[in-house]
Amino acid sequence: MKSWIPKALQYLEKSLGKVAVELNELDWKEAISPNNAKLCQHISAFANMPGGGFIVFGIKNNTKEVIGLSSNEANAIVDKFASLCRDGVEPLVSIDYSIEKFQEKEVLIIYIKESAVKPVFLHGKTVEDSFIRSGGSTRKASRQDVGALMLNSKSPTWEELHASKLLTEIEVIDLLDFSKILELLNKPTPANLPEIIKWLEDEKMLVNADGKGYYITNFGAITAAKDLKHFDGLVRKSIRLIKYEGKNKAGASKEFPGNKGYAIGFEALITFIKGLLDDSEVIKNALRVNTSVYPEIAIRELVANTLIHQDFTIRGAGPMVEIFDDRIVFTNPGKLLPSKKIDRLIRTTPESRNEILAAAFRRYNICEERGSGFEKAVIEIELFGLPPLKIEELENSFRVTMYAPKAYAEMTSDERIEAAYQHAVITYFADGGFNNASLRERFGMHDKQASQISLLIKEAIEAGKIKPKEEGNVSKKFSKYVPYWA
Numbered sequence: 001m002k003s004w005i006p007k008a009l010q011y012l013e014k015s016l017g018k019v020a021v022e023l024n025e026l027d028w029k030e031a032i033s034p035n036n037a038k039l040c041q042h043i044s045a046f047a048n049m050p051g052g053g054f055i056v057f058g059i060k061n062n063t064k065e066v067i068g069l070s071s072n073e074a075n076a077i078v079d080k081f082a083s084l085c086r087d088g089v090e091p092l093v094s095i096d097y098s099i100e101k102f103q104e105k106e107v108l109i110i111y112i113k114e115s116a117v118k119p120v121f122l123h124g125k126t127v128e129d130s131f132i133r134s135g136g137s138t139r140k141a142s143r144q145d146v147g148a149l150m151l152n153s154k155s156p157t158w159e160e161l162h163a164s165k166l167l168t169e170i171e172v173i174d175l176l177d178f179s180k181i182l183e184l185l186n187k188p189t190p191a192n193l194p195e196i197i198k199w200l201e202d203e204k205m206l207v208n209a210d211g212k213g214y215y216i217t218n219f220g221a222i223t224a225a226k227d228l229k230h231f232d233g234l235v236r237k238s239i240r241l242i243k244y245e246g247k248n249k250a251g252a253s254k255e256f257p258g259n260k261g262y263a264i265g266f267e268a269l270i271t272f273i274k275g276l277l278d279d280s281e282v283i284k285n286a287l288r289v290n291t292s293v294y295p296e297i298a299i300r301e302l303v304a305n306t307l308i309h310q311d312f313t314i315r316g317a318g319p320m321v322e323i324f325d326d327r328i329v330f331t332n333p334g335k336l337l338p339s340k341k342i343d344r345l346i347r348t349t350p351e352s353r354n355e356i357l358a359a360a361f362r363r364y365n366i367c368e369e370r371g372s373g374f375e376k377a378v379i380e381i382e383l384f385g386l387p388p389l390k391i392e393e394l395e396n397s398f399r400v401t402m403y404a405p406k407a408y409a410e411m412t413s414d415e416r417i418e419a420a421y422q423h424a425v426i427t428y429f430a431d432g433g434f435n436n437a438s439l440r441e442r443f444g445m446h447d448k449q450a451s452q453i454s455l456l457i458k459e460a461i462e463a464g465k466i467k468p469k470e471e472g473n474v475s476k477k478f479s480k481y482v483p484y485w486a
Contacts, residue, residue: 008054008109016064022136028056032077040088045131045138046112047093047120058107068105082212091117118153119146158312159219159356163231166213169197176224180264184364219356225261240320243276247326262307266366276323293404295380304367306332308358331399342391346374346425378422385444388419408443416456421465424483433469433480
């Protein structure tokens with residue numbers, strides 16, 4: 001038995017008692033009205049009510065006598081309600097139904113679910129054409145009522161919106177690679193098609209349209225689509241991978257567009273990027289045997305960050321990875337969230353504009369735990385002796401650049417100071433700060449170069465990037481330094 005049925009029957013008992021009681025939560029009728037506008041008003045009212053409400057068919061209007069109804073009548077009523085919930089109100093309303101025995105007769109109970117997005121109003125109208133339940137009847141909402149509904153509304157995220165038209169179960173399976181997602185979760189394949197579909201619903205990849213079909217959500221498509229070209233609104237969200245010959249865009253280039261959903265295509269994308277890096281002449285010359293110039297963990301985290309944190313509402317732009325002979329550039333549409341600062345992204349308080357996607361990538365073991373992605377990348381970059389990450393916020397995008405190895409003498413003053421700051425952040429959370437020796441080790445320098453590092457520390461302090469952990473410590477050799485905000 002569905003969990004809502006006992007409550008519906010309890011309301012029905014109360015309403016049809018010795019003294020008839022009109023309830024906000026339930027209405028009963030003999031048959032369905034031919035007046036679609038009136039039915040849409042009822043749908044709006046129940047969908048705007050906390051917990052939703054019920055309409056029961058098969059009860060004589062004037063006498064309260066339970067007369068029941070046939071299965072054909074019930075099916076016709078369900079079909080009409082499903083159609084009106086899709087086409088008669090905005091936003092789309094979900095329903096459920098059941099045929100139950102009541103006083104020895106079969107009645108149809110339609111459960112109109114509360115809408116997360118309020119107010120629900122008549123299709124083609126405005127929010128002022130919303131309805132509510134009051135005193136056991138349906139009435140038009142006042143402006144004060146509409147305002148209260150808006151205060152209790154949850155705006156759907158981009159991930160929850162529909163990416164497809166109404167589809168059958170088979171059409172869903174043709175478009176989504178569910179088996180790869182199950183593999184990432186290390187879960188067995190469900191026994192049959194209905195179980196697979198139910199699991200996809202639980203994963204928020206599908207929305208059930210009242211038993212009439214399914215909508216694939218943006219999250220389902222962007223994560224598990226076999227080919228994003230089959231989703232009109234997501235074609236430009238495919239990741240672009242571009243390999244340039246040389247250190248700028250003037251040289252020849254090759255583009256390798258990725259058409260698969262981000263989760264199911266992630267491992268192949270990382271493998272492909274590594275293959276392109278191995279083909280670089282500059283990289284080859286710098287390589288030791290069986291050693292990559294760029295740490296794979298950093299590549300994984302920065303690619304995942306580019307995919308997860310983009311602003312999907314920016315039309316015509318998608319994530320991009322550009323490979324030059326001396327660097328890799330990761331760019332995604334959208335600026336940082338207002339609460340974020342560029343120099344506080346390492347070990348920052350986790351926050352994402354696409355939380356469903358971010359949580360899924362963690363569950364699928366594609367990226368690290370919340371808030372640790374940039375930290376992992378910077379730690380690996382230090383271990384490989386690379387220049388610091390360059391993090392930039394552009395006019396309408398966010399960009400991170402990872403550079404190939406560069407000697408200390410070849411780095412700019414800004415690069416050295418940024419490296420000292422990123423080292424300060426990492427060591428602050430690990431050991432409480434850094435000293436001259438640990439910063440020398442970060443740059444691969446020997447003891448005789450301690451004076452150069454002392455000068456760098458002085459410049460980083462003057463730039464406002466770091467500060468001494470203990471003010472007034474006269475021993476520069478053993479002094480510790482921390483980020484400016486520590």
